[in-house]
Amino acid sequence: MKWLALIALALASLVCAVMLGPSHVPTAELFSSPIVRDLRLPRALLAFLVGGALGTAGASLQALVRNPLADPYLLGLSGGAGLGAVAAIALHLAGPWALPLAAFAGALGAMGLVYRLGLVGGAELDPRVLILAGVAVGAFAAAVTTALVSLSDATELRNAFLWLWGGLSGASWDTVRVMAIYTPLPLAVLYAAARPLDLLALGDEPARHLGADVERVKRRVYVAASLLTAAAVAVSGVIGFVGLIVPHVMRTLWGHHHRTLLPAAFLGGGTLLALADTLARTAIAPRELPVGIVTALVGVPVFTLLLRRWTTA
Amino acid sequence: MDDRLILALAGVTFRYPDAARDAVTDVSLAVRDGECVALLGPNGSGKTTLLRLALGLLRPAQGEAAILGRAAALWSRRELARLVGVVPQREETSFPLRVRDAVLLGRYARLSPWSGERPEDRAAVERALAQCDATDLADRWLTTLSGGEFQRVRLARALAQEPRALVLDEPTASLDVRHEMELFERVRALVDRERLAAVVITHQVNLAARFADRVLLLADGRAVGQGTPAAVLTRETVERVFRWPVAIEPFDDRPQMIPLRQPLP
Numbered sequence: 001m002k003w004l005a006l007i008a009l010a011l012a013s014l015v016c017a018v019m020l021g022p023s024h025v026p027t028a029e030l031f032s033s034p035i036v037r038d039l040r041l042p043r044a045l046l047a048f049l050v051g052g053a054l055g056t057a058g059a060s061l062q063a064l065v066r067n068p069l070a071d072p073y074l075l076g077l078s079g080g081a082g083l084g085a086v087a088a089i090a091l092h093l094a095g096p097w098a099l100p101l102a103a104f105a106g107a108l109g110a111m112g113l114v115y116r117l118g119l120v121g122g123a124e125l126d127p128r129v130l131i132l133a134g135v136a137v138g139a140f141a142a143a144v145t146t147a148l149v150s151l152s153d154a155t156e157l158r159n160a161f162l163w164l165w166g167g168l169s170g171a172s173w174d175t176v177r178v179m180a181i182y183t184p185l186p187l188a189v190l191y192a193a194a195r196p197l198d199l200l201a202l203g204d205e206p207a208r209h210l211g212a213d214v215e216r217v218k219r220r221v222y223v224a225a226s227l228l229t230a231a232a233v234a235v236s237g238v239i240g241f242v243g244l245i246v247p248h249v250m251r252t253l254w255g256h257h258h259r260t261l262l263p264a265a266f267l268g269g270g271t272l273l274a275l276a277d278t279l280a281r282t283a284i285a286p287r288e289l290p291v292g293i294v295t296a297l298v299g300v301p302v303f304t305l306l307l308r309r310w311t312t313a
Numbered sequence: 314m315d316d317r318l319i320l321a322l323a324g325v326t327f328r329y330p331d332a333a334r335d336a337v338t339d340v341s342l343a344v345r346d347g348e349c350v351a352l353l354g355p356n357g358s359g360k361t362t363l364l365r366l367a368l369g370l371l372r373p374a375q376g377e378a379a380i381l382g383r384a385a386a387l388w389s390r391r392e393l394a395r396l397v398g399v400v401p402q403r404e405e406t407s408f409p410l411r412v413r414d415a416v417l418l419g420r421y422a423r424l425s426p427w428s429g430e431r432p433e434d435r436a437a438v439e440r441a442l443a444q445c446d447a448t449d450l451a452d453r454w455l456t457t458l459s460g461g462e463f464q465r466v467r468l469a470r471a472l473a474q475e476p477r478a479l480v481l482d483e484p485t486a487s488l489d490v491r492h493e494m495e496l497f498e499r500v501r502a503l504v505d506r507e508r509l510a511a512v513v514i515t516h517q518v519n520l521a522a523r524f525a526d527r528v529l530l531l532a533d534g535r536a537v538g539q540g541t542p543a544a545v546l547t548r549e550t551v552e553r554v555f556r557w558p559v560a561i562e563p564f565d566d567r568p569q570m571i572p573l574r575q576p577l578p
């Protein structure tokens with residue numbers, strides 16, 4: 001029943017995203033309109049894929065670092081992606097894929113650095129060290145980014161900053177295709193790790209006693225969740241709160257079994273971002289809000305409500 | 314080949330990286346099914362390290378650790394979890410769980426990554442809950458349990474693994490007398506009726522003496538004595554290991570230790 005409702009909601013969000021927009025498309029022409037075919041449909045699908053990726057990555061990382069406040073950017077990926085994007089603009093790299101590829105490279109660089117730091121002092125990925133390393137790398141990347149911006153006078157940098165706040169205006173069938181080919185592998189790796197993630201919540205040693213190969217699970221989850229997040233950042237900038245709020249809502253509805261939580265977080269994340277992007281496109285049409293602002297405006301109140309529920313429970 | 318021999322340590326020595334001295338030096342231990350062995354010793358004497366060695370979580374620098382005759386390091390965590398159920402000293406509760414779901418975690422090593430829980434898994438969970446008198450707790454949240462209830466649930470989780478051996482690390486550390494006795498009685502009954510092997514780390518010298526078939530007494534990583542409680546727990550040995558004067562009195566044919574009063578210098 002819950003699943004049916006969630007799937008219905010997911011489909012409804014896609015229908016909404018296709019039907020609504022700054023220019024009016026009569027219902028009869030939905031299937032023939034080039035606006036729908038070339039703009040709204042790929043954009044809706046991309047929003048859904050990115051939201052799903054962020055929701056799943058967030059839920060997995062929360063289990064990995066045993067902290068319900070973790071989100072996909074906790075480990076410095078947003079800072080790395082921002083640095084990559086701004087560097088690409090400052091260096092005048094041209095081409096439609098220059099910005100996403102540079103952001104992706106920056107995110108992967110941050111991921112590698114945080115991962116390496118997470119191994120300091122032993123062979124294990126210690127959650128506390130990971131979080132500290134993520135914060136440190138993110139802060140460093142942000143400092144370099146700001147330095148680049150202040151040294152440069154390119155007007156495109158404003159665009160880079162707006163892009164970093166998240167936006168799906170770059171959506172095309174090409175980006176949808178890239179994401180549709182790219183995301184299934186890391187998603188499958190995370191689903192395969194769902195049961196050991198349940199055990200990880202008990203701590204490393206209790207999880208080992210119950211049969212989990214803790215090091216391998218941690219490495220896989222870390223790499224898969226980071227790859228998902230890096231791709232999401234590359235095609236749509238830093239869209240906050242989806243990876244934090246959605247796993248939380250799904251945890252209250254579905255409990256903490258990651259076998260059900262991860263698919264629910266994917267559908268929930270996709271739904272939220274498809275709706276948020278629809279709002280971002282239509283709220284102040286013909287201009288657009290960065291979708292990251294919409295998710296934050298929706299996310300922060302929801303988050304405070306959740307926080308209150310927790311502290312009273 | 315002794316097929317009743319489940320856990321075996323032969324002359325193991327281990328030192329943690331950067332440590333000044335060995336955590337465990339030349340210790341041997343054999344645990345068979347239908348047998349309860351207690352590990353005794355002061356804080357930091359190497360009890361938990363010895364268990365980690367026995368379970369293949371650490372590799373001995375010297376000596377051998379074997380489980381069912383095969384080197385402990387060669388077992389995968391998954392294979393081992395079907396053989397040995399552990400109640401660790403501490404664990405985290407990062408996300409709230411209901412008791413039945415917590416016990417179901419014990420089935421992990423018997424489930425394939427893609428399939429759901431089978432009827433036999435649910436049956437094993439109910440059986441384990443019943444064995445620990447925890448059926449009534451099944452729908453409660455873990456965070457609402459008392460200390461004694463929580464330990465019952467953790468023992469049930471270990472039993473849901475359907476293991477041949479149980480390992481308990483200070484299982485009664487924060488329990489009152491009744492819950493402490495219940496836990497030891499329960500473990501002893503499992504050893505006698507189900508022929509499980511049990512290894513219990515404890516600071517309760519007197520309970521170890523009454524419930525264990527054998528005790529291994531450790532001091533500074535070395536085995537000071539190993540054998541029946543009566544043979545090991547003599548006044549001289551206990552006073553030397555724990556560095557406190559005691560009297561030893563027999564009760565039910567088992568030695569019982571009474572710490573004596575002594576003014577501090």
